[in-house]
Amino acid sequence: MTAASTYHEVHLTEHPARAAVWQTIAEYLSPWIPAEARVLEIGAGHCHWINAVRAPYRLAVDVWPDVGRFVAPGVEVRVLDVSRDLATLPAGSFDGVLASNVLEHFEPDTASHVVAGIFTLLKPGGRVFIVQPNFRYAYRSYFDDYTHRSVFTDVSLANMLRSHGFRVERSMPRFLPYSMRDVRARVPPWIVRAYLRSPFKPRAGQMLLIASRP
Secondary structure, eight states: OOHHHHHHHHTOOOOTHHHHHHHHHHHHHGGGSOTTOEEEEESOTTOHHHHHOOOSEEEEEESOGGGGGSOOTTEEEEEOOHHHHGGGSOTTOEEEEEEESOGGGSOHHHHHHHHHHHHHHEEEEEEEEEEEEOHHHHTTTGGGSTTOOOOOOHHHHHHHHHHTTOEEEEEEEEEEESOOTTOOSOOOHHHHHHHHHOSOOTTEEEEEEEEEOO
């Protein structure tokens, strides 16, 4: 059994109720993704986000060998290590790259390398969408995940993106609750929409950054 498989069994178990939440998140972010887009998700895991995106070409990648079990019809999948193998994907070929709870699992230099790789994969004008814990608001629980290696806030992550040539278009320091592991029942979409649009976000510990390649 691989370390990735063990992690998913212990820390990131699947529950189908989360798919509906990600469907609403994808709808909320859809104005930022062109209708004809080619979209990549790195660290796709259970593929809730990439499955919910509307795009003619979708690719899910993860080091986890079981990722292919969770892709929806029409989503291509590849098992690869994004810390080493992003260069095996065609440069300048994606309109959007999704990264949910990925960068914090790498050592700082490796996380920076991954961001540089994402920049190379994007077309000019393409965007990266990053959702991950914001240490500023999640510090109490941040290291409950034993695989967290880097600490990012909305400020430090934005600056790292800028250092690689990105233009930060949107930063939401509080975007989602720190964890969706507690989601065990279907959450009505209107509640998710209301949460995303509200200036008051109880238990919010995850941030959203949207940045583009000029």
